[in-house]
Amino acid sequence: MLRALLLDMDNTLCDTHKAVDTAKIQLARHVGQRFSKETSLNADAFASAFVTGIYREWSDSQRSAYLPIIERQGEEAFRKKLIQDLLAEQHMSAITDTLASDLLQVFERARITAFDFYPGIADFLSRIRDTLTLVVITNGPEFSQLPKIAAVNLEYYVDHIIVGGQEGEQKPARSIFEKALQLANCQAEEAVHIGDSFSADIVGASNSNIKTIWVRHEQKPDSVSTIRACYTVDHPREIPALVDQMIAG
Numbered sequence: 001m002l003r004a005l006l007l008d009m010d011n012t013l014c015d016t017h018k019a020v021d022t023a024k025i026q027l028a029r030h031v032g033q034r035f036s037k038e039t040s041l042n043a044d045a046f047a048s049a050f051v052t053g054i055y056r057e058w059s060d061s062q063r064s065a066y067l068p069i070i071e072r073q074g075e076e077a078f079r080k081k082l083i084q085d086l087l088a089e090q091h092m093s094a095i096t097d098t099l100a101s102d103l104l105q106v107f108e109r110a111r112i113t114a115f116d117f118y119p120g121i122a123d124f125l126s127r128i129r130d131t132l133t134l135v136v137i138t139n140g141p142e143f144s145q146l147p148k149i150a151a152v153n154l155e156y157y158v159d160h161i162i163v164g165g166q167e168g169e170q171k172p173a174r175s176i177f178e179k180a181l182q183l184a185n186c187q188a189e190e191a192v193h194i195g196d197s198f199s200a201d202i203v204g205a206s207n208s209n210i211k212t213i214w215v216r217h218e219q220k221p222d223s224v225s226t227i228r229a230c231y232t233v234d235h236p237r238e239i240p241a242l243v244d245q246m247i248a249g
């Protein structure tokens with residue numbers, strides 16, 4: 001019998017791609033206007049490189065520069081340094097800490113304002129919570145995850161929220177799925193995990209013997225892994241009907 005849903009947040013319950021794209025556009029526009037005299041500046045390229053950087057898609061030299069900053073000073077310090085470095089690459093060397101902070105704020109405000117559930121998901125959570133225990137497992141640092149959780153008032157919709165950045169290990173580690181099962185007070189076979197990241201959500205839950213629903217979006221199936229999702233949907237809008245079916249079946 002199905003007793004609990006384990007749920008990823010980013011790009012599963014909430015349209016994170018859209019929020020980040022909106023914030024990227026606003027950051028580019030702000031930088032373009034603020035430094036309009038700097039003819040060598042490519043504001044779009046800067047904003048794109050910033051998003052790539054915060055998603056940890058680093059070069060080797062970036063990795064060795066940024067990991068120690070994250071460990072010693074935290075995520076915000078890293079993001080400010082990333083802004084300074086990316087602008088320095090565009091020949092703007094005098095970016096003060098305050099200015100980097102301002103630009104980070106522009107991005108963060110836009111990101112949080114644009115962050116929301118996919119259509120139908122809030123209603124689905126409110127309805128399904130009468131039947132199942134709901135546990136969100138979201139990877140990522142507190143700096144980026146806590147404001148998003150607050151923005152959609154996620155605590156109001158689910159029973160428990162686990163933030164990977166506050167734990168010893170993140171998805172796909174077994175420990176985090178074990179914690180979710182404990183919180184839900186159920187066995188692995190009584191739960192389903194829903195997520196869009198094959199490597200974090202589907203591989204992680206499968207290794208803990210939890211059934212899976214993969215929210216595929218445009219992704220290709222992993223050709224290397226022998227693991228397969230139990231169910232696949234193309235978009236989060238298909239989640240409610242599938243879960244209803246699983247409860248009925």
Ligand SMILES: [Mg+2]
Nearest residue numbers: 008010011196
């Ligand atoms: Mg996700």
